Amino acid sequence: xxxxxxxxxxxxxxxxxxxxxxxxxxxxxxxxxxxxxxxxxxxxxxxxxxxxxxxxxxxxxxxxxxxxxxxxxxxxxxxxxxxxxxxxxxxxxxxxxxxxxxxxxxxxxxxxxxxxxxxxxxxxxxxxxxxxxxxxxxxxxxxxxxxxxxxxxxxxxxx
Numbered sequence: 001x002x003x004x005x006x007x008x009x010x011x012x013x014x015x016x017x018x019x020x021x022x023x024x025x026x027x028x029x030x031x032x033x034x035x036x037x038x039x040x041x042x043x044x045x046x047x048x049x050x051x052x053x054x055x056x057x058x059x060x061x062x063x064x065x066x067x068x069x070x071x072x073x074x075x076x077x078x079x080x081x082x083x084x085x086x087x088x089x090x091x092x093x094x095x096x097x098x099x100x101x102x103x104x105x106x107x108x109x110x111x112x113x114x115x116x117x118x119x120x121x122x123x124x125x126x127x128x129x130x131x132x133x134x135x136x137x138x139x140x141x142x143x144x145x146x147x148x149x150x151x152x153x154x155x156x157x158x159x
Contacts, residue, residue, distance in 0.1 A: 001088055002089055003057060004057065005056065005057050006056050006057075007053050007055050008054050010041075010051075010066075011052075012045050012046060014045075014052065015041040017054065018038070018041040019037055020061075021080060022078065025083070045066075051066075051098075053065045053066075053067075053097055055093060062082045062085040062090055063079075063093075064080055065097070066078045066079075069107050072109070074107035074109070074110040076095075079091055079098075079121070086120070091124055095124065095125070102156060108156055111152070111153045112125065112130065112152050113139055113150070113151055113152075115140050115147045115148070117147055126152075129154045131152060132151070133151045135148055135150055
């Protein structure tokens with residue numbers, strides 16, 4: 001477990017930090033394809049209905065998540081953890097934070113796509129209640145390699 005993690009909202013000023021974290025988290029192209037540049041994070045964060053979060057320990061960014069919602073439907077755009085911090089609960093904490101955020105926005109169902117080769121992420125999502133909802137053939141492209149995506153969904157409890 002991580003000692004005293006903090007989750008902070010990410011804004012446009014965090015685009016470079018998010019890109020650096022994403023590059024470290026997804027250095028293996030079999031996990032999701034190429035890392036996203038800072039410009040992609042800035043563009044997404046400038047879009048209404050998009051929110052990001054950064055998990056830090058003692059001020060060091062270790063994990064990120066990016067979410068989008070329209071009306072009552074949400075989507076996890078990306079979730080990644082620095083390899084040195086993987087398996088220590090940071091991804092799970094960000095996942096729960098993001099789902100709570102979406103529920104507060106009135107979202108009733110959340111979707112995500114995850115590379116079928118990313119078994120650790122699929123396990124985490126299943127542990128948190130996501131279920132397989134389909135597959136997208138060739139969803140991820142990297143270096144001429146095509147990787148299918150597992151589409152997963154969760155219904156959010158709005159009690």
